[in-house]
Amino acid sequence: MRVDIEGLDAHRGGRRVVSEVSVSVPSGTVLGMLGPNGSGKSTLLRAVSGVAAPSSGRVLLDGRDTASLSRREMALRVAVMAQEHSEEFEIPVLDMVLLGRIPHGRGFGNDSDRDVAVALGALERVGASHLARRAFSALSGGERQRVLFARALAQDTPVLVLDEPTNHLDIAHQLELLDLIRATDKTVLVALHDLNLAARSCDTVGVLVDGRLAALGAPDEVLDTALIRTAFDVDSTAVDHPRSGQRHFLFDARSSAARDGADHRDGRDDPDRPDTEPDHEGTPVSLTAPEGSTRP
Numbered sequence: 001m002r003v004d005i006e007g008l009d010a011h012r013g014g015r016r017v018v019s020e021v022s023v024s025v026p027s028g029t030v031l032g033m034l035g036p037n038g039s040g041k042s043t044l045l046r047a048v049s050g051v052a053a054p055s056s057g058r059v060l061l062d063g064r065d066t067a068s069l070s071r072r073e074m075a076l077r078v079a080v081m082a083q084e085h086s087e088e089f090e091i092p093v094l095d096m097v098l099l100g101r102i103p104h105g106r107g108f109g110n111d112s113d114r115d116v117a118v119a120l121g122a123l124e125r126v127g128a129s130h131l132a133r134r135a136f137s138a139l140s141g142g143e144r145q146r147v148l149f150a151r152a153l154a155q156d157t158p159v160l161v162l163d164e165p166t167n168h169l170d171i172a173h174q175l176e177l178l179d180l181i182r183a184t185d186k187t188v189l190v191a192l193h194d195l196n197l198a199a200r201s202c203d204t205v206g207v208l209v210d211g212r213l214a215a216l217g218a219p220d221e222v223l224d225t226a227l228i229r230t231a232f233d234v235d236s237t238a239v240d241h242p243r244s245g246q247r248h249f250l251f252d253a254r255s256s257a258a259r260d261g262a263d264h265r266d267g268r269d270d271p272d273r274p275d276t277e278p279d280h281e282g283t284p285v286s287l288t289a290p291e292g293s294t295r296p
């Protein structure tokens with residue numbers, strides 16, 4: 001299902017925090033939303049998923065304006081994994097995942113065999129089958145994230161909206177979750193903080209700065225040291241992964257001297273800057289694979 005965001009503005013607390021965002025997400029592709037804290041990623045995703053209506057602009061799902069869809073019609077199209085969840089319910093994990101089946105069925109507690117099979121299948125996909133009988137409230141943060149992702153999968157929608165789904169996850173589970181996202185044929189909009197994970201996992205990335213889209217495109221085209229400095233206020237060095245060749249960024253906090261002066265002289269004569277110049281212009285530096293690391 002194609003998602004088109006057209007000229008979207010959104011307000012929080014009476015203030016416009018997303019301005020004139022337009023993005024098209026082709027069916028089956030993954031859009032990563034990046035940006036510093038408070039740049040408007042969650043607010044944009046809330047507007048896309050219908051949690052909060054945009055103050056202007058519109059969101060189209062396969063050409064249909066979401067404003068014309070009922071809540072159930074939305075829930076059959078878009079599953080949401082929100083950033084903060086206050087679910088302290090004592091309910092078993094399986095029941096939590098079954099909540100994702102409500103738009104398909106007869107309501108809470110009336111789950112069909114198929115609903116249960118779908119929920120168990122979703123738990124298995126996220127490696128959480130062993131948690132099915134545990135109380136959701138008794139899970140760790142990472143376990144909860146995986147269960148909530150299972151709930152979103154169990155909703156069986158063509159579109160997934162995921163707000164920092166890798167929060168709390170250990171590295172293995174971060175990679176696993178993003179691989180699962182990549183492997184689905186769903187259209188995915190996902191807010192992420194880890195630029196390297198985003199570059200690895202997204203077809204397109206959009207970078208929000210102060211609620212405006214500062215950049216949009218394929219990760220390799222969009223992410224470079226200049227953009228990272230402007231958007232995130234950190235210095236970075238681009239390196240190629242010794243085995244995969246994929247570009248990665250190493251980050252350094254910017255010195256206050258660089259901050260004070262760099263905006264108009266680009267930091268080139270910064271006294272804190274090393275003589276051996278890490279590449280700050282976006283051309284990746286090649287790293288040589290350590291000896292013996294010849295595995296593909």
Ligand SMILES: Nc1ncnc2c1ncn2[C@@H]1O[C@H](COP(=O)(O)OP(=O)(O)OP(=O)(O)O)[C@@H](O)[C@H]1O
Nearest residue numbers: 012013017035036037038039040041042043044083
């Ligand atoms: N409930 C609220 N009331 C008032 N202002 C809010 C509310 N929620 C968010 N905001 C403000 O809206 C702006 C955008 O917030 P949003 O949560 O969309 O950013 P974000 O990019 O998702 O941030 P983060 O990376 O920290 O999750 C911020 O300035 C934030 O302080």
